[in-house]
Amino acid sequence: MTFIEFFNYAxxxxxxxxxxxxxxxxxxxYGALRKDRFASRFGxxxxxxxxxxxxxxxxxxPAYNEAAGIVESVRSIxxxxxxxxxxxxxxxxxxxxxMQRLIDEFELEPIDTPYRPRxxxxxxxxxxxxxxxxxxxxxxxxxxxxxxxxxxxxxxxxYPYVMATDADIVxxxxxxLRAMRHFVENRSATVAVAGxxxxxxGCDVRRGKVTRVALPRRPTEMAQVVEYIRxxxxxxxxWSHLNALPIVSGAFGVFQKEAVIEAGGYRTGHLxxxxxxxxxxxxxxxxxxxxxxxxxxxxxxxxxEVPTNKDILRKQRIRWHRGLMQVIREYKxxxxxxxxxxxxxxxxxxxxxxxxxxxxxxxxxxxxxxxxLLLGILNLEIAIPxxxxxxxxxxxxxxxxxxxxxxFGYYNRAGEAWRLLIYSLGEQLGLRQRTVWWRxxxxxxxxxxxxxxxxxxxxxxxxxxxxxxxx
Amino acid sequence: MSRPHVLVAEDDRVVSLLLSRSLETAGVDVTAxxxxxxxxxxxxxxxxxxAVLDQVMPGLLGAEVLHRWxxxxxxxxxxxxxxxxxxxxxxxxxxxxxxxxVRKPFNxxxxxxxxxxxxxxxx
Numbered sequence: 001m002t003f004i005e006f007f008n009y010a011x012x013x014x015x016x017x018x019x020x021x022x023x024x025x026x027x028x029x030y031g032a033l034r035k036d037r038f039a040s041r042f043g044x045x046x047x048x049x050x051x052x053x054x055x056x057x058x059x060x061x062p063a064y065n066e067a068a069g070i071v072e073s074v075r076s077i078x079x080x081x082x083x084x085x086x087x088x089x090x091x092x093x094x095x096x097x098x099m100q101r102l103i104d105e106f107e108l109e110p111i112d113t114p115y116r117p118r119x120x121x122x123x124x125x126x127x128x129x130x131x132x133x134x135x136x137x138x139x140x141x142x143x144x145x146x147x148x149x150x151x152x153x154x155x156x157x158x159y160p161y162v163m164a165t166d167a168d169i170v171x172x173x174x175x176x177l178r179a180m181r182h183f184v185e186n187r188s189a190t191v192a193v194a195g196x197x198x199x200x201x202g203c204d205v206r207r208g209k210v211t212r213v214a215l216p217r218r219p220t221e222m223a224q225v226v227e228y229i230r231x232x233x234x235x236x237x238x239w240s241h242l243n244a245l246p247i248v249s250g251a252f253g254v255f256q257k258e259a260v261i262e263a264g265g266y267r268t269g270h271l272x273x274x275x276x277x278x279x280x281x282x283x284x285x286x287x288x289x290x291x292x293x294x295x296x297x298x299x300x301x302x303x304x305e306v307p308t309n310k311d312i313l314r315k316q317r318i319r320w321h322r323g324l325m326q327v328i329r330e331y332k333x334x335x336x337x338x339x340x341x342x343x344x345x346x347x348x349x350x351x352x353x354x355x356x357x358x359x360x361x362x363x364x365x366x367x368x369x370x371x372x373l374l375l376g377i378l379n380l381e382i383a384i385p386x387x388x389x390x391x392x393x394x395x396x397x398x399x400x401x402x403x404x405x406x407x408f409g410y411y412n413r414a415g416e417a418w419r420l421l422i423y424s425l426g427e428q429l430g431l432r433q434r435t436v437w438w439r440x441x442x443x444x445x446x447x448x449x450x451x452x453x454x455x456x457x458x459x460x461x462x463x464x465x466x467x468x469x470x471x
Numbered sequence: 472m473s474r475p476h477v478l479v480a481e482d483d484r485v486v487s488l489l490l491s492r493s494l495e496t497a498g499v500d501v502t503a504x505x506x507x508x509x510x511x512x513x514x515x516x517x518x519x520x521x522a523v524l525d526q527v528m529p530g531l532l533g534a535e536v537l538h539r540w541x542x543x544x545x546x547x548x549x550x551x552x553x554x555x556x557x558x559x560x561x562x563x564x565x566x567x568x569x570x571x572x573v574r575k576p577f578n579x580x581x582x583x584x585x586x587x588x589x590x591x592x593x594x
Binding site: 049050075076078079081083084107131132133134135206207208209 | 506507508526527528529530531532534535538554557559560561563564567576
């Protein structure tokens with residue numbers, strides 16, 4: 001066997017290994033979701049609503065130049081069903097009207113409160129409180145970035161649990177209750193609960209509330225719906241079950257405040273700050289051999305607007321991959337270190353192997369294997385079945401994702417199941433390769449040329465996501 | 472004497488229906504709205520003897536509706552219904568001019584009794 005032959009077969013086997021790993025995770029996720037479904041149905045979320053012992057939560061919204069949507073965001077958060085909460089907006093040195101809009105709409109008045117920072121942040125200018133009967137506190141500070149703003153929020157937060165979120169997401173009314181259930185059930189060990197993030201595109205939003213769930217029209221958006229379903233339902237419930245969840249999404253996560261402060265708070269200027277914090281929590285608690293749990297709550301749903309066109313999506317994916325690379329560089333010491341248990345031995349290595357290395361191998365594979373086939377280097381009787389196995393496993397994974405999603409019953413109008421199915425299968429041929437290409441590009445980046453891929457935000461007001469895009 | 476007119480602003484349709492039906496049975500005309508902005512507009516343009524406002528509504532919060540009415544001279548007695556548990560917030564609401572406060576989850580008969588209390592001269 002020549003080297004080229006060996007290489008080609010190795011690539012194909014790698015594909016199969018990757019898909020097989022995802023398939024195992026998906027099957028485990030099925031079991032985890034099934035078990036949790038009982039708890040969520042017969043659990044105590046409605047008792048929590050009226051109980052005096054439900055732990056109070058501070059909700060931190062970092063805002064930088066969010067004048068267009070900040071008022072709606074606060075109103076949307078105020079709609080969350082939760083007995084005791086505090087809404088904490090951190091104005092991160094916005095240069096637009098963000099601060100003035102908050103002052104005008106919610107009758108903010110400056111308060112004198114002792115400020116004892118436990119985490120470093122850019123200087124605080126003033127702290128305000130709403131004079132309306134609304135538990136709203138606004139911290140006005142100098143610009144320092146998103147992580148810095150959340151740290152300032154952690155310093156001011158009154159309550160033992162904090163929810164970190166983005167200004168542009170729409171939470172389901174029961175989302176916080178559903179996430180907090182996991183803290184109530186295991187108060188001593190749970191340090192973080194990750195919510196389920198779903199694409200808002202295609203849904204109708206009215207006054208900070210999703211009034212109708214529907215699939216988006218554009219192929220770029222549809223592809224992301226399928227991708228989010230696969231990622232949030234196919235793998236995360238399994239990792240959570242093993243207490244090895246590698247990421248608590250920055251869009252919607254709830255944390256035990258002390259745990260975050262103890263681990264050092266958020267990092268500023270990191271491209272993958274949510275993943276970095278999650279890995280740091282794993283490392284912190286496992287190193288000290290303290291019991292802890294980082295849980296994923298698939299029924300706690302936050303809707304977020306995803307990129308509507310290819311260019312913004314490309315920039316977003318390049319940024320994500322660079323964030324991942326940064327985290328991998330910083331946490332490579334955990335790889336195969338038995339002190340870190342299942343995270344060090346299984347989940348982190350597999351994440352590195354299949355999220356970071358995969359694009360390179362996949363990219364080479366998509367070029368080398370067809371070329372070798374054309375040149376007649378490969379034995380067709382071996383290569384073609386291997387390729388088919390890899391594709392079939394990939395398709396099976398996508399299908400399992402859809403089946404898992406079905407139990408949540410979001411997309412049940414005529415034709416929606418078919419569209420999801422077609423996109424799930426189509427993702428294997430075309431869309432996936434495009435993402436691979438972007439990820440490869442991300443690896444050869446010039447750090448001085450920043451590509452942030454910021455989206456144009458228009459707020460979570462009355463328009464549907466589709467209308468917002470054209471507006 | 473004409474029947475008193477009450478504005479019911481509550482975003483939960485089931486609760487709203489339950490409340491409206493009970494009030495109608497008690498001899499009150501009801502206009503039901505389902506979010507804060509509608510409530511604000513209705514109060515500004517309509518002629519109401521009383522408003523029952525849910526505190527947590529999309530669009531504008533109950534307290535914001537009351538605040539805007541106060542600012543614009545709309546004089547409707549307001550009963551606020553809310554799951555607020557912070558006593559300071561309840562006091563703030565009463566300071567803002569709410570005539571009464573009912574904690575959620577409530578018994579419809581209690582709300583009805585409080586509405587009747589406010590409308591006693593008109594029923």
